Amino acid sequence: MLKNSRVEKRGLTIGQMSERTGLATSAIRFYEEQGLVHPFRTDTGQRRYDRADLRRLSFIMISQGLGFSIAQIRESLSKLPENRTPTKADWTRLSKGFQQELDARIEQMQALRERLDGCIGCGCLSLKKCTLYNPRDRARQKGAGPRYVMGDSPD
Structure with missing residues (x-):
């Protein structure tokens, strides 16, 4: 047996x-x-x-x-394969999918760092700059939340 x-x-x-x-x-x-x-x-x-x-x-x-x-x-x-120990190539292939997500997160964090003290397109209208960067809450048309930090442009 x-x-x-x-x-x-x-x-x-x-x-x-x-x-x-x-x-x-x-x-x-x-x-x-x-x-x-x-x-x-x-x-x-x-x-x-x-x-x-x-x-x-x-x-x-x-x-x-x-x-x-x-x-x-x-x-x-x-x-990953279930029938054998994953190889370095298997792990490399798997990590490439995470790299794209991490790159997007890094880009978002850099945008946040650059825009945090200015208009972030949140629709709050509380800063004096809002009338310059977000007149009449224009960012609201793009959706809820901090639109410019989330990747929308103020154009």
């Missing part, structure tokens, strides 16, 4: 994963419930993780720190 090769190599316990990543075991279980990591079970029912799951958990931590949602992270991780 052939044994499951994943069981034979034992994998890492949730405690070992916690030690290696710095995540609480409850956080690791939460990520499992969310479908972000997929531990296997030993013959005795213990949860075990492949070493590749360390990189997945690190990716999750970094992505959340950058403000990405669990749904966005799940979507990205779904592009």
Whole structure:
């Protein structure tokens, strides 16, 4: 009878994963419930993780720190192969999708930095400059919120 090769190599316990990543075991279980990591079970029912799951958990931590949602992270991780350990090329391909989002966020933050002390197109009409930059609340036609910081131009 052939044994499951994943069981034979034992994998890492949730405690070992916690030690290696710095995540609480409850956080690791939460990520499992969310479908972000997929531990296997030993013959005795213990949860075990492949070493590749360390990189997945690190990716999750970094992505959340950058403000990405669990749904966005799940979507990205779904592009990794399930039948083998992801390669550097796999991770590079996955990160390219995040690069576009990060570039857009950087651009938005730079715009915010440049415009924060001036008109941001929010429709408040409270600054004396508003009559120059946003006469008659012209930004309102573009939608609600700080339109110019969100990428609209005052033209």
